[in-house]
Amino acid sequence: MADPASYRPQTGEIPTTPGVYRFRDPHGRVIYVGKAKNLRSRLNSYFANPAGLLPKTHAMVHAASSVEWTVVGSELESLQLEYTWIKEFKPRFNVVFRDDKTYPYLAVTMGEKYPRVQVMRGERRKGTRYFGPYTAGAIRETMDTLLRVFPVRSCSAGVFKRAESSGRPCLLGYIDKCSAPCVGRVSPDEHRNLAEDFCSFMGGEAKRFIGRLEKEMAAAVAELDYERAAGLRDDIIALRKVFERNAVVLAEDTDADVFALHDDELEASVQVFHVRGGRVRGQRGWVVEKVEDATTPELIEHLLQQVYGEDSEVQGRIPREVLVPEAPSNHAELTEWLGGLRGAKVDIRVPQRGDKAALMSTVRENAEQALKLHKTRRAGDITVRSVALQELQEALEIPVPLLRIECFDISHVQGTNVVASMVVVEDGLPKKADYRKFSITGAAAADDTAAMHDVLTRRFRHYLTDKAAQVPVVSGEIVNPTRAGAKSTTEAPPSDPAMPAPKAKFAYPPNLVVVDGGQPQVNAAKRALAELGIDDVYVVGLAKRLEEVWLPDSDFPVILPRTSQGLYLLQRIRDEAHRFAITFHRQKRGKAMTVSVLDGVPGLGEAKRKALVAHFGSLKRIKAASVEELTSAKGIGPALAAAVVQHLGSTDDPAGAVPAINMTTGEILES
Structure with a gap:
């Protein structure tokens, strides 16, 4: 841990104006962002008496190796710049409000030609209207009820394309919970109007729709059309059920x-x-x-x-x-x-x-x-993770805390389609954004040890390259404002060395590398690090047979107790690396086994092949199309259309078998 005095700026160097500051660790990562009305007063509070700081603030100033700041013109600009930096760098020591669970939203994809109603979680997408959040049970019931009145498409893209190609709607189309635009029951404009009405109802205009249906029901009764009136009555009941599910708590015009x-x-x-x-x-x-x-x-x-x-x-x-x-x-x-x-x-x-x-x-x-519920659930998790990391550090006699662990695994079938995976665990939790996949070819694919040596060499060569590209950061002022639009008191040239370097994919080294295998794989990994001159990263291997932990150049493994939390952690990391590797291997193997009938057409690349399949829907229709009809597809000219007709004519199956189409990728598969 660094001594805060080693990077503390001189008091006279720090301005007394409003600004935003950030602390960086020795690897250049931003670990904390803050703002202040008076930068000098705020920054001096971190260094005046570090022993008197809160535990997490104390850990932050000792984990940092530099502090830098930007002067802004007003407190509003400092607010904007602080938010921009927090969103960009995601500092580990900043206040981050984390959801205590994942909430589903009712979403309408208004950006598509045929808008789709669906339940969505996670990041928001452009062109999509969101309503909620709701509990999982309530949102499914709400969606099912509203589709009776507003029969908007709710099927996936694959189901929609299959129905469009076959000319038959899915089950929802038959039970009147979808207007079936896939088969032309409604036009795109009519379907979009349905989606707009759905959004308006969810947006708070429920009374307008209920009132309109009540008038239509009364008119149907007056015309003695009791069957239609009964259907409208059921629609009104459904809308009221959704509308009245939430209790009125404030005035009706309150948002x-x-x-x-x-x-x-x-x-x-x-x-x-x-x-x-x-x-x-x-x-x-x-x-x-x-x-x-x-x-x-x-x-x-x-x-x-x-x-x-x-x-x-x-x-x-x-x-x-x-x-x-x-x-x-x-x-x-x-x-x-x-x-x-x-x-x-x-x-x-x-x-x-x-x-x-x-x-x-x-x-x-x-x-x-x-x-209260959060503390009850999390207490056990935090304790177990801390115990596991501590046990592992002591058993392997590693002098530094295991803040970041990376695990590597090799996957192949009899030496073909050799791939490797890298999974990352920080503070005992997976960091999936840092997962990486590797394809291995040539001599490195000869055996597992050669593949492991190749993967570790490539991973840490990237690390050294990214490290060398980083500009050393020292404490001081950043005179060039960020993308937030904040104005500093001085302007710097574009090549200002104080500006942070671009984000590097492999810039942060692990404290421990875990490889799936025994002593040969461990020695290969250690040899790769030694050849690159890296001596501050520790390597171990976990053998599947007896779950033994192997160290480099050791004749005997370390045997951890079967009930050891450290062993459980290693097993979970190893299993996650194996899952990630085998998934990538299957994808690669499946792609290699997929041979398109149209691959041999000169000038027909992947994009045009997909456009052709999307336009006609099946290989049978493509074979039946003339040159003029083929040119109606996007990107297909007369010469290319003639080449397609000639190629399909020469490869036509005399038995009449029709190859299948991969609906996910758009590729036409050989039968």
């Missing part, structure tokens, strides 16, 4: 997000109720670990930055009112920032009395219960 917080010395729990049209449309929760001695207004400021900054492109995501338990720090600047994202005024308020204060009390009770 607000109600946040509440409950915290202790180490963690804080946040809950939010999404109120639209006076009804609670969804609920969401986060849990955060405190890094600094953050006050409630500071936590609320970071919370609103993260919640609305990530989803600001979604229509209706930021409501007119944001109700919070305490006014956030930088209240005026935060209000202005959110108003700019929404394109209209946003009112951040602290309710004092009435229905809104009562609802805030309910949300606060949910936050308190969520923190």
Whole structure:
């Protein structure tokens, strides 16, 4: 761990103006981002008495090796720049509100030709309308009920294409829960209007649709069309069921997000109720670990930055009112920032009395219960991970903490399609963004030891290249502002060395390398590191036969107890590497075994082949098409169309067998 005094800037060098600062570790990673009204005062607080800091802040300043800052013109600019850096670098020591679970949203893909209604989780996509979040059971029931009234397409792309090719709709089309645009029952414009009505209903216009259906039912009764009236009656009941599922808690014209917080010395729990049209449309929760001695207004400021900054492109995501338990720090600047994202005024308020204060009390009770549940669930996980890492470090006699572990595995079938995987574990948890796949060819594919030597050489050669490309970072001012649009007091040339280097894929070395295998694989991995001059990365191997742990140049393995948490951790890492490798191997093997009938057509590449298949839907139709009909496909000219006709005529199966089509890739497979 670094001594903070070794990189502390001189007090006179630090300006007293507003700005944003960031701490970096010895490998150049940004580990903390903060902002301050007075940079000198804030940064001096980190170095004046490190022993008096909170445990996590103490760990942060000792893990860092440099600090740098950017001067900005106002507190609003510091707010924008801080958020931009946190989103870009994802510093490990920053306040990060993590969902206590994954929430499903009801999504409508309005960006597609035929919009699709589906349940979606994870990152938001451009051109898609989202409603929620909901609980898993409620969202499925809501979707199933609404499809009766608004029969929008809900099938996958593969099902849609198969129905379009065969001319027969899927089951939902037969039971009237889909308008079947795949077979032309409705036009694209009519289907889009259905999707718009679906979105309008979910957006709070339920009474308009219910009123319209009631008038249509009355007209049907007047015309003695009782069958249609009965169908409309059932539609009204379905819409009312969805509409009345959420209780009215505020005035019908109220759109607000109600946040509440409950915290202790180490963690804080946040809950939010999404109120639209006076009804609670969804609920969401986060849990955060405190890094600094953050006050409630500071936590609320970071919370609103993260919640609305990530989803600001979604229509209706930021409501007119944001109700919070305490006014956030930088209240005026935060209000202005959110108003700019929404394109209209946003009112951040602290309710004092009435229905809104009562609802805030309910949300606060949910936050308190969520923190209790989180601590109950997480206590065992954190303890087990800590014990496993400690046991492994002691058993292998490694002098440094095992903060990052990488595991490598080789996969092949009798020496063909040889591939390797690299999985990464940080602080005992998988870091899937850093997983890597390797294809191995040539002499390196001769056996497992040669393949392991090749993979480790390539991985750490990349590391050395990325490390050499990084500009050494020293404490001081960054005079060139970032992409956030913040203005610094001085302008720097584009080649300013203080600017951070581009993100490197292999820039961060592990403390421990685990290979799947015994002593030969371990020695091959160690030899690869030695040839590159790397001596600060430790290597072990885990043999499957007896789950023995092998060290380099050792005649006897390390035998960990069968109940050892360290052994369990190694086994989980090894199994994850094996899963990742075998998945890649199967993909590669399947691709190699797939031979397209159209591969031999001169000038017909992969993109045009897929366009041809997408246009005609099957090889049978392509064979039956004339040269003129083939030219109607995108990118197919008369000469290429003639070549396709000639090629298919020479390879036509006299028995009349029709090759299958891979609906995922669009490739035409040989029968």
